Amino acid sequence: MTTKPRRSAGLSRVPGPWRVAVVEASMAPAILPGDWLLVDPTTDRWPRRGSVVIVREPDGGALAIKRISSGPGDRVAFAQGYLELADDEAWLLSDASAETTAALGFGEPIDSRTYGPVPLDLLVGRAWFRYAPLRRIGLIAKPAEPVALRGPAG
16 A cells, blocks of 8 residues: 655755755664755655655654655554554654664664554655765665564664
8 A cells, every 4th residue: 555645844845855964873784973964845646665765854843865665554562562554654764773873973873662653644755865975876776684573672
């Protein structure tokens, strides 16, 4: 089932890609602080599992970058058991482990394992291309390990 994301009321819809600077380490090593990304704010359908998205965090509204682990109707494992996502929810994960973010000087990554399912209307856009720094330029890769098979945070 494909669900069209609703747009956050507080965000203007500027046509074309947005340029976004990454300041957190939750997606290391795929995306690092100092990377500059192009984000497509005109997503017609919810991006696929493994896509990197910019979302408003449900517990405060700050912008965050996460990877889609599961979408509407999927069953996800987490510390307290299993949960079936509603038709308007997604499960978003950070790529980085707590050890990786600590080594880079950041706190533990916060994602759906902390705040639970994310409403689709908090989707801001899909990050698809890194244009800086030049040594890291290119498309944003999907993970080698399927996102849905990663274990829950302890």
